[in-house]
Amino acid sequence: MQSESSDDEPVVKRKRGVVNEDKYKRNVIWKARTKGDCYTNYKGNVVPDKSIPVELICKCPRKCISFIDAEIKSQVWECFYSLSTKNEQDVYLQTLIEAKEVKRRVKKQTNPNCSNADLEGTPDSHTKNKSFVYNIKINGIITPVCKNIFLQIHGVSRDRVARLTNLLVKNEIPIDLRGKNRSGNAIDGKLCVAIHEHISLFEVRETHYGTKKKQYLDATLNVSKMYEMFQTTHPDLKDSVKYSFYYKYFKENFNLSFGRPQVDV
Known part of the structure; x- marks a missing residue:
């Protein structure tokens, strides 16, 4: 009887130098x-x-939900999530939003207890210069809906749409800035150079025993000892280069063994 583990898929290991x-x-x-x-x-x-919302909530005078059935919801949803990147999705959403000048302004109520001095430096009470019309595509036809329906039927947040409307007013195309800052996993290139130069200082010997050439370091060495020597040579890098990274760099960039393999006499 075969063990259950035989049915398990084999673990595919990453090849040295290959970045997944x-x-x-x-x-x-x-x-x-x-x-x-x-x-x-x-x-x-x-x-x-x-998932596609089972029920859309709309309380606007337009009564958007009256003409949106399950087929339309599915069509809009699948069209949006078939786009492969966030940039494509944001551009798609932005093309469905129209910015219009505010025709009628309503002055905001100010606090009667505030003096004129308190209001200095604050934005004008007439702050809203644009209003926005939200649309969806139904069989290729642009159809206006309320903002709530627009959010629900695309499964997006108010903050995401607010960003798109701000960019629309500035005539800017949305660009995904996630991950553009320095990665938290990134290691300074100078540290990698210091590690590489340190490992390269050790004497490497080569054996021709067998079918393949093999390079090796002295049998008295191991990665742990080499790391201790690295810390002694570079005391200023103790906090920057941990053993785990030193070991990983050694394994991924050097094909070296420790101790000369035994040969037949």
């Missing part, structure tokens, strides 16, 4: 959020996948 960016946690999360799929966030909590 698609498997980086942040990239997995970004892709899942864009597609509305289920994912595990940075805190280890499972975020359920997004």
